[in-house]
Amino acid sequence: MIRLAATVLIGSTLLIGSCSQRDATGPLPAPGGAWTLAWGATSHTLVQPTPTMDRETELRFWTGFAMFRDPWVKAPSSTTARDGLGPLFSARSCQSCHAGAGRGDSLLNDPDTPAMAFKLADVDDIHSRFGDQLQTRAIYDVTGVGKRLSGFYPGEPRPSVKVETLELDDTDIVLNRVHASVPDIPAYAISPRVAPGLVGLGLLEAIPQSRLEALEDPDDANSDGITGRVHWVGEGEARAAGRFGWKAPHPTVAAQTADAFRNDIGITSVYNPVETCAPQQQRCHDQRSGNGPQGDHEIGGILFDTAVEFTASLAVPEARRATAKVRRGQRVFEDLACAACHTPSHDIVVAGEQTTIWPYTDLLLHDMGPLLADGIAQGDATGGEWRTPPLWSLGLQQQLNPETGFLHDGRAATIQEAVLWHGGEAATAAARFKSLSKAEQDALAAFVLAL
Amino acid sequence: MNKKLTGLLAMGLLALAGCEGDDGSVGPAGATGAAGPAGPAGVPLVVTRTDVVTTNANIAYASYSDSWVLAIELQGKIDDLVAAPSQETFDAAKDAWLAVNEPYGQTEVYRFRVGPIDALLPDGSLGVEGDGPEGAINAWPLGEALVDYVATAVDGDEGSDSGNPPTGVTGNIISDTTFTLSKANIRDNNELDDDERNLTTGFHVIEFLLWGQDLNADLSGTGTRDATGGQRPFSDYQTGASCTSGIGTSSASVICERRGQYLQLAAEILVEDLKTLVDAWNPNGTGNHYANFVAGGDVSLAKILEGMGRLGFGELAGERMNIALLTNSQEDEHSCFSDNTHRDIVTNAQGIVNSYFGEYTRIDGSTVDGAGIDDLLISEGFTETANAFRAALETTMIRISTIDDMAKAGMPFDTQIQLGINEPNIAGSIQALSAQTDILETVISDLDVTVGDLRQDTEEEI
Numbered sequence: 001m002i003r004l005a006a007t008v009l010i011g012s013t014l015l016i017g018s019c020s021q022r023d024a025t026g027p028l029p030a031p032g033g034a035w036t037l038a039w040g041a042t043s044h045t046l047v048q049p050t051p052t053m054d055r056e057t058e059l060r061f062w063t064g065f066a067m068f069r070d071p072w073v074k075a076p077s078s079t080t081a082r083d084g085l086g087p088l089f090s091a092r093s094c095q096s097c098h099a100g101a102g103r104g105d106s107l108l109n110d111p112d113t114p115a116m117a118f119k120l121a122d123v124d125d126i127h128s129r130f131g132d133q134l135q136t137r138a139i140y141d142v143t144g145v146g147k148r149l150s151g152f153y154p155g156e157p158r159p160s161v162k163v164e165t166l167e168l169d170d171t172d173i174v175l176n177r178v179h180a181s182v183p184d185i186p187a188y189a190i191s192p193r194v195a196p197g198l199v200g201l202g203l204l205e206a207i208p209q210s211r212l213e214a215l216e217d218p219d220d221a222n223s224d225g226i227t228g229r230v231h232w233v234g235e236g237e238a239r240a241a242g243r244f245g246w247k248a249p250h251p252t253v254a255a256q257t258a259d260a261f262r263n264d265i266g267i268t269s270v271y272n273p274v275e276t277c278a279p280q281q282q283r284c285h286d287q288r289s290g291n292g293p294q295g296d297h298e299i300g301g302i303l304f305d306t307a308v309e310f311t312a313s314l315a316v317p318e319a320r321r322a323t324a325k326v327r328r329g330q331r332v333f334e335d336l337a338c339a340a341c342h343t344p345s346h347d348i349v350v351a352g353e354q355t356t357i358w359p360y361t362d363l364l365l366h367d368m369g370p371l372l373a374d375g376i377a378q379g380d381a382t383g384g385e386w387r388t389p390p391l392w393s394l395g396l397q398q399q400l401n402p403e404t405g406f407l408h409d410g411r412a413a414t415i416q417e418a419v420l421w422h423g424g425e426a427a428t429a430a431a432r433f434k435s436l437s438k439a440e441q442d443a444l445a446a447f448v449l450a451l
Numbered sequence: 452m453n454k455k456l457t458g459l460l461a462m463g464l465l466a467l468a469g470c471e472g473d474d475g476s477v478g479p480a481g482a483t484g485a486a487g488p489a490g491p492a493g494v495p496l497v498v499t500r501t502d503v504v505t506t507n508a509n510i511a512y513a514s515y516s517d518s519w520v521l522a523i524e525l526q527g528k529i530d531d532l533v534a535a536p537s538q539e540t541f542d543a544a545k546d547a548w549l550a551v552n553e554p555y556g557q558t559e560v561y562r563f564r565v566g567p568i569d570a571l572l573p574d575g576s577l578g579v580e581g582d583g584p585e586g587a588i589n590a591w592p593l594g595e596a597l598v599d600y601v602a603t604a605v606d607g608d609e610g611s612d613s614g615n616p617p618t619g620v621t622g623n624i625i626s627d628t629t630f631t632l633s634k635a636n637i638r639d640n641n642e643l644d645d646d647e648r649n650l651t652t653g654f655h656v657i658e659f660l661l662w663g664q665d666l667n668a669d670l671s672g673t674g675t676r677d678a679t680g681g682q683r684p685f686s687d688y689q690t691g692a693s694c695t696s697g698i699g700t701s702s703a704s705v706i707c708e709r710r711g712q713y714l715q716l717a718a719e720i721l722v723e724d725l726k727t728l729v730d731a732w733n734p735n736g737t738g739n740h741y742a743n744f745v746a747g748g749d750v751s752l753a754k755i756l757e758g759m760g761r762l763g764f765g766e767l768a769g770e771r772m773n774i775a776l777l778t779n780s781q782e783d784e785h786s787c788f789s790d791n792t793h794r795d796i797v798t799n800a801q802g803i804v805n806s807y808f809g810e811y812t813r814i815d816g817s818t819v820d821g822a823g824i825d826d827l828l829i830s831e832g833f834t835e836t837a838n839a840f841r842a843a844l845e846t847t848m849i850r851i852s853t854i855d856d857m858a859k860a861g862m863p864f865d866t867q868i869q870l871g872i873n874e875p876n877i878a879g880s881i882q883a884l885s886a887q888t889d890i891l892e893t894v895i896s897d898l899d900v901t902v903g904d905l906r907q908d909t910e911e912e913i
Binding site: 058059071073074077083100 | 565579580581590591592593594595596597601602664665764765766768769770773774777778787788881885888889
């Protein structure tokens with residue numbers, strides 16, 4: 001194991017070979033390195049502090065959890081630290097979408113789920129009418145015209161969902177995907193997004209930027225057909241590698257959390273001091289805010305920080321038992337070069353300690369082909385690009401919420417389906433997957449679910 | 452009796468004598484040994500895990516039943532108030548609300564473990580966390596502006612994004628006469644499930660409708676905080692020309708009528724929801740949660756310990772107290788309308804004590820008393836841990852009781868937290884809960900229980 005870690009340091013794109021554990025026996029590596037949560041802590045939630053946390057930090061962790069879990073309410077209220085919901089919002093708490101810090105429902109399983117976000121393309125005048133994300137709900141109207149409960153102006157329109165099926169050649173698997181549309185907005189301008197699980201984000205944040213740059217291969221120098229690139233966000237001093245979100249628009253957990261507070265719940269913070277009201281939504285602008293007395297934002301600095309600390313320090317659960325099937329799947333994972341994007345491990349330093357984590361991601365953007373493309377540019381990421389998502393704890397996340405799905409819009413019910421949707425830079429991997437025997441395909445899935 | 456046990460007994464007696472009142476003259480230490488009758492406290496020294504789990508379930512049943520019975524009483528007092536509003540009927544309803552929270556607070560240790568309160572489905576089976584009636588019974592924070600009139604500013608916290616600040620009197624369910632008040636509508640004002648249904652029911656809605664917002668001495672939201680709870684006058688329930696919406700603000704009779712109706716419906720819903728928990732924990736039920744839980748062995752024991760830990764540290768220390776301290780000068784307390792937060796804290800902590808000792812004092816003064824975790828620890832040879840945890844609980848209760856005492860002497864929790872981050876009672880309570888949690892971890896490892904059913908691997912083969 002120690003030797004392995006050392007190889008990882010040197011090899012960047014050579015990783016695939018170096019991580020080979022072809023004949024490995026024994027357990028899979030601890031995903032979160034020294035910060036991995038041993039089994040048995042709990043049965044029903046991923047909300048667990050990292051095991052090394054001292055009590056004082058843990059106290060802040062649980063305080064942050066309250067910010068994550070408790071619903072925000074309409075202002076003005078007696079609980080002044082927790083008001084300011086909306087005016088437009090998608091859900092009242094982080095927990096509504098990331099239940100137990102896990103993954104949200106997929107539209108395929110639950111067309112009415114509040115846990116999806118709908119991003120909007122910047123075409124026609126959509127952004128000036130709705131902003132860059134739909135908030136399908138709104139606080140109760142204070143002016144009383146055309147109101148219904150929990151809907152002044154009853155939020156922005158809720159997209160209706162159409163399922164498209166796709167039959168693949170050479171396999172009997174039928175793939176489904178969803179198109180979400182609203183009378184006013186064409187389907188091509190709406191990108192539904194599933195809420196990802198949130199474990200280990202602080203560890204991902206700790207991967208050195210230089211490491212991500214070393215993994216880039218924009219000109220495909222090694223001719224493997226794969227050209228990952230960093231999603232650079234910000235300018236000058238603030239320029240940083242994007243890491244979080246399906247297209248990695250956010251370089252830090254704090255930026256992502258602030259974005260969630262504003263766009264999903266309608267809570268302003270020091271990062272995002274202005275509500276989501278689009279220029280044309282006058283009645284939205286007219287609503288009362290939940291700002292604090294000293295010009296504090298709806299979520300004040302101290303509480304915002306605890307929410308960020310919480311979100312960044314959720315422990316990564318231990319990997320599952322490495323059964324023979326899992327080991328077989330690991331060999332397939334290596335043979336198919338999944339690791340060219342799903343980079344198994346990184347060496348990081350957190351809290352002054354060095355450790356090796358196994359998230360299976362390079363955090364880079366890849367063009368994933370027309371079937372996955374949503375056509376919506378986000379920051380520097382194009383309509384066809386997606387960030388490689390980490391694979392750790394995916395199996396647990398699905399077990400905790402069977403209503404979820406894989407890939408950015410939750411379209412894939414199984415790992416097999418998720419791989420079959422891979423295209424673009426991953427087209428070769430997907431093609432090779434198709435040519436495997438069913439037993440090998442299932443073994444690969446078992447491996448991924450065990451991580 | 453094997454040798455190990457004899458050794459244990461010798462060590463265990465002291466602890467038992469200390470906390471259970473068992474003087475050792477009967478019970479296993481008595482003339483007939485383990486076969487002998489139970490000691491005075493009814494706790495034989497040789498206890499099994501199932502004994503502990505069973506006692507825990509019996510206490511759940513007793514404390515939810517007590518809550519249910521008192522909620523019915525509250526409902527009656529509310530009916531009296533609405534039928535004949537007066538200071539007297541108003542105060543009686545408030546007292547009934549305070550009373551039901553005494554046993555209910557002690558049930559909160561049954562949360563955070565995917566039990567009925569968090570996960571009960573209408574068909575009586577357990578779903579996932581969030582499916583249960585917890586939200587409907589005890590949703591917090593309330594967002595009272597959705598329900599009834601509020602002051603335009605609370606604690607100087609005021610402001611709107613642009614020029615048109617609403618008054619706070621309209622735009623709520625009670626003032627909106629187009630909203631038909633019915634149990635179904637109040638329960639189910641959601642457009643999307645999971646998220647919204649719980650905002651208009653439960654203890655804190657009733658609390659708000661009885662006390663009103665806890666404004667300050669000058670009745671504004673901006674003045675100095677005073678030492679009383681909310682300022683709602685009983686005339687808020689008077690119909691005809693006397694109807695008000697707040698002191699000195701007269702209102703159309705229909706508003707008071709709707710307010711009364713709402714309050715009655717909320718009480719009725721509360722009683723119904725509590726009843727589902729009583730049924731789930733009924734020892735005579737078949738195939739209900741009680742039966743499954745008692746049969747659950749170590750899995751159930753682990754749940755008990757998990758609930759104790761999460762309530763003590765995550766919830767009480769992390770959420771209730773630490774936020775209050777961090778956001779100092781905010782009214783971030785659970786029973787913010789009645790200023791009853793000190794009792795929430797005491798009763799919650801008492802729930803943990805109940806679970807540990809396997810003992811609960813019912814509202815009629817009788818006790819449910821059986822095998823506790825303390826007995827199990829002693830029986831399995833972890834006398835030191837048993838004593839250490841008992842001592843930790845005692846410290847916690849003493850620290851917490853200072854919050855309670857201060858509140859009873861006239862300085863409620865919301866005023867105490869204004870004393871700042873170093874307020875010794877609250878900071879000391881947090882410290883005690885933290886120390887208690889350290890020892891609870893030893894308890895868990897001594898008893899060697901895990902709740903690791905997530906470990907079910909994706910594959911059967913090894």
